[in-house]
Amino acid sequence: MANQEDNLFKNVIAHAKEYGFIFPSSEIYDGLSAVYDYGQNGAELKNNIKEYWWKFMTLLHDNIVGIDAAIFMHPTTWKASGHVDAFNDPMIDNKDSKKRYRADQLIEGYIEKLEEKIEKEVEKAAKRFENFDRDMFIATNGRVVEYKKKIDEVNERMKNAMGSGDMVEMKKIIDDLEIADPISGTRNWTEVRQFNLMFSTEIGSLADDANKIYLRPETAQGIFVNFLNVQKTGRMKIPFGIAQIGKAFRNEIVARQFIFRMREFEQMEMQFFVKPGEEGKWYEYWKEKRMRWHQTLGLGAANYRFHDHLNLAHYAKAACDIQFNFPMGFRELEGIHSRSDFDLKSHEKFSGKKLQYFDSEDNQSYVPYVVETSVGLDRMFLSVLANSYKEEKLEDGSDRVVLRIPAPLAPHKVAILPLMKKDGLPEKAAEIMNDLKYDLRCFYEEKDAIGKRYRRQDAIGTPYCITIDHQTLEDNTVTIRDRDTMKQERVHVKDLRSKLIDACSINNLLRKI
């Protein structure tokens, strides 16, 4: 990360704490690594993101229903899903810095550097030649062709090593590429070891292996095991989807970068069950739909891109990420996976129960194929927070920090500010608030000068401030101040509701998708 972006990210993190968005977990005991608590403003923002997702899935699609499965599941679930045997990350330690890394991420970092080199060559050439043909240049320039060859070769070696669980080969790749620890600068590495990411605990009073259960590492399996329950009781016809929002737990090897990679986090997942053979069509459909959902938020379309997976899981037909331009660069925000019938078939095998759908049109039973969309709620939160955070210099020479959070997601939609604490202004303000509070989350404040109060609302992203002054008592008008433009206009109290609801409603945002 470049220094400037690094500093900005640090400021975002500090701001999130100072203004009640995110606190380190159990902070009075010095915190717990990669675990965070959401504060009074964070919880509201998070709930609004959930609502935007949940309503998109379950209101806008009459063939998608939502469930809420338990975190604990029968331990065989995780045998069937492959997590007990294969939910591992390869870890490696540097003996000098004593830092721990994911071996695959070290190798990916090497590949990223080659990709950056290619981009630099492209940029240089684009400046030199008129009518520059990027694809032609990449296909023919000697240096770029070499870089690309190297990338393919490394990717192929890593894919094979990860696929077969060959950790000796993973270590060899790191040695061959002469990858050094960014901290110590040395290549004094340990062997690469597999590390299972699932947390386990015991159920009941006996602490022995027979009672061992796991904290779910993904919410998807709660959907798969309930597939027939939902299909039958909801009389669902294929294609249909099951959506869920819930906690997931992963003992991540390297948990840095604030809430981007946590050990306890939340996922918003939807499994879409389709007829075998139709998964390709639905995969494309969901890719497009999910991208539109993101872009409608208004954080800037250019901040999103697709990234196709080259290394597919053995059961996957296709997989891609929607990446977001986080402060540390483009990273995965959401995964879209065509998972075939792997999960349901595997649960059939391990449970001995049929998980088939009877298609009355074709008069046949089959195990449906699945297309999954899976987005991290905390990563969504980070994308909104980091993108909204702005340090601005104003015309009068002063500074302000403002969170330009999309209005429908803002923790508070409107601040109600009586200009003074006397002359009946607080009473009038309370009257206005009592009318608005059923539709819009309001923040009431009467302390300090109005300018100071505006700044505090800017810092928590409140899109509108309403000031009640003496004129309000005469003609029932108030001033509305817009967070982003800082412009103020005089509005009649009776017009407030419709004006504010229009701008702040999640339902209106959903209409734009």
Ligand SMILES: Nc1ncnc2c1ncn2[C@@H]1O[C@H](COP(=O)(O)OP(=O)(O)OP(=O)(O)O)[C@@H](O)[C@H]1O
């Ligand atoms: N440790 C984590 N902390 C926060 N969010 C996470 C974490 N792991 C996964 N997610 C979120 O859940 C989504 C779906 O999970 P999935 O298993 O596809 O992630 P993943 O491919 O393992 O992610 P990564 O490659 O970043 O570890 C991800 O796109 C991400 O938004």
